[in-house]
Amino acid sequence: MTSIQPKTNDFTLPDQSLPKATNQYDKDMFMKLLLAQIANQDPMSPMEDKEFIAQMAQFSSLEQMQAISKQLDSVLVDRHMSSISEYSSMIGKTIDFTSETSEETTKGSGRVVSISRNDLTGYMADLEDGTSVSVYDITSIK
Incomplete structure (x- = not known):
């Protein structure tokens, strides 16, 4: 007689209620560092325009990557739910x-x-x- 083993690897959706890790870089921290750098720069040798533009471009890229990440999470959840719905018939x-x-x-x-x-x-x-x-x-x- 065969024994039935309980399922241990069922897929679960990510828990959205968990707080973000505190050691993670985010756009707020990046902006604070940029503002602190501008506020504390040497008046006799201010930041070059090129450096400032490059840092702003990095900030913009970071925001876009975060938006893409959120969209991909949404697509993954939608895809999982539609597959379950298809097979549930x-x-x-x-x-x-x-x-x-x-x-x-x-x-x-x-x-x-x-x-x-x-x-x-x-x-x-x-x-x-x-x-x-x-x-x-x-x-x-x-």
């Missing part, structure tokens, strides 16, 4: 599947009770008998 239906490994080919069928995802195997259809089948191994849905 299989819940309650009977599927046929063929799983192939280097040693053997396994064919079977079963009724889908849930859809799950983990980082190692991707999206899985969990069957009534406790078997988990990759959605890519499904050959028919009834």
